[in-house]
Amino acid sequence: MKILGIETSCDETAASVVELLESSRTSNQSTQTSAVRGAAEEAQRTVQSGTESEHRKSATKHSAVSSTRVAGSASKQGATVCRLLSNVVASSMDLHKKYGGVVPEIAARSHIEAINPVIEQALYQAKYGQGFGHNSGVASSASQQAVTADGLWDDIDAIAVTYGAGLGGSLLIGVLAARTLAILHNKPLYACNHVEGHVYANFLTETPLKGYSLPSSQPQFPLLALIVSGGHTQLVLFRDHFDYEILGRTQDDAIGEAFDKVAKIIGLPYPGGPSVAKEAAKGDPDKYTLPKAKLQGRFDFSFSGLKTAVLRLAQAECGVDYDFPSYKLPEKLSEAQKADIAASFQRVAVETVVDKTVATFESYRPKSVVIAGGVAANQELRHQLEHRLSEAIAQQSDGKQTEVARILHYTDIKLCTDNAAMIAALGSFKMKLKQPTADPYSLDIAPNLSM
Numbered sequence: 001m002k003i004l005g006i007e008t009s010c011d012e013t014a015a016s017v018v019e020l021l022e023s024s025r026t027s028n029q030s031t032q033t034s035a036v037r038g039a040a041e042e043a044q045r046t047v048q049s050g051t052e053s054e055h056r057k058s059a060t061k062h063s064a065v066s067s068t069r070v071a072g073s074a075s076k077q078g079a080t081v082c083r084l085l086s087n088v089v090a091s092s093m094d095l096h097k098k099y100g101g102v103v104p105e106i107a108a109r110s111h112i113e114a115i116n117p118v119i120e121q122a123l124y125q126a127k128y129g130q131g132f133g134h135n136s137g138v139a140s141s142a143s144q145q146a147v148t149a150d151g152l153w154d155d156i157d158a159i160a161v162t163y164g165a166g167l168g169g170s171l172l173i174g175v176l177a178a179r180t181l182a183i184l185h186n187k188p189l190y191a192c193n194h195v196e197g198h199v200y201a202n203f204l205t206e207t208p209l210k211g212y213s214l215p216s217s218q219p220q221f222p223l224l225a226l227i228v229s230g231g232h233t234q235l236v237l238f239r240d241h242f243d244y245e246i247l248g249r250t251q252d253d254a255i256g257e258a259f260d261k262v263a264k265i266i267g268l269p270y271p272g273g274p275s276v277a278k279e280a281a282k283g284d285p286d287k288y289t290l291p292k293a294k295l296q297g298r299f300d301f302s303f304s305g306l307k308t309a310v311l312r313l314a315q316a317e318c319g320v321d322y323d324f325p326s327y328k329l330p331e332k333l334s335e336a337q338k339a340d341i342a343a344s345f346q347r348v349a350v351e352t353v354v355d356k357t358v359a360t361f362e363s364y365r366p367k368s369v370v371i372a373g374g375v376a377a378n379q380e381l382r383h384q385l386e387h388r389l390s391e392a393i394a395q396q397s398d399g400k401q402t403e404v405a406r407i408l409h410y411t412d413i414k415l416c417t418d419n420a421a422m423i424a425a426l427g428s429f430k431m432k433l434k435q436p437t438a439d440p441y442s443l444d445i446a447p448n449l450s451m
């Protein structure tokens, strides 16, 4: 089955097509299992046979579009392959840079301009290959109607869209586009949680697209997800698809937010995560001692103290008082001081999440650990977690030694930050496992949605 994913929760307008296949097929043949094909056909029948009001009724009945438990046997581990057929992301980041953060109104306006060309490009790429479509991120708006053109939609079995969490004005554009296209092309619609989507980026295992490095196998359940993004830091145990429990979460700032704020303190460009990581590579991670928060909840996090400690450190290094304007700090710091602050902060931030993840791993012994969200792109985090998990595995007393590479999953850096491939991947499992569809006539946005 092929799913079109649409994601517009923040400043990226993204569309992608993902195909869910049986893994026992030969490498370049795509035979769907009857179960997978059956699910697509059944959902399609529901849409085709139902009158509008029946359709509405059944969708409303199931309108609890968030996570729902499915029978344990419904998901056969490792029995499926998720192929990334196209991945188009148009970012309006350049327009926000001068403000040091995303401006919601600018993001929403950019989505309006980009949404149709981006979807069109994703459909073209999926059907005709990477060479097709527009080359630039924001495709030209010349063919606004092509997105509805016949042919491009023939193979698409369903549409998946992010309906929360995110910026209201941004989510609205993606959701309205998805609703309109679902009605126009008579396709089932799946409403997806953005943060769940980040986890499902790790289920993509194959692609004909150039320039991607994907894991060779899908993670297995029980699965421990370390979700580290701009708005979230949490440890979630998935017993199966759509059956999960949040074990710990941040009590204040998210780790990505802390990277962004530290970048601002030392004068690095937005978004802060990649800038701090680059700067840290030049510095001494042991130069400064910074605090790790101690919390009641064993698997909870806190980053606001670390962020304030970095501010105090920068002020102390510059020899200025607490009321010195923080925007003037960067010009007082030397290049070496900036690099050492970035490296010391990154070490402590990464150690904090790694400590908790390893402790959770030791308590719950999941079959897989995945890193999800924008901060999963951080190389230091990947290396430290790999190293510490291999130590934990070596100490396991069950006599079965498993290689860390079989347990720890992370995906291509391009799929860590916001994209629609993760939404299409999540949507494909929703369809396969017969999760409720959303009503294309009434699906609303949920800016404050949580997992």
Ligand code: ATP
Binding pocket: 010, 165, 194, 195, 198, 228, 229, 230, 231, 232, 255, 256, 257, 259, 260, 271, 272, 273, 274, 277, 373, 374, 375, 376, 377, 378, 379, 416, 417, 418
């Ligand atoms: P959420 O997914 O929680 O709603 P978001 O969508 O805004 O938030 P993401 O796009 O998932 O966040 O991730 C963006 C965050 O990841 C930013 O805070 C950014 O600084 C951080 N980030 C990106 N690359 C790196 C990196 N290499 N090292 C550390 N942080 C990074």
Ligand code: FE
Binding pocket: 194, 198, 229, 230, 373, 374, 417, 418
């Ligand atoms: Fe995100």
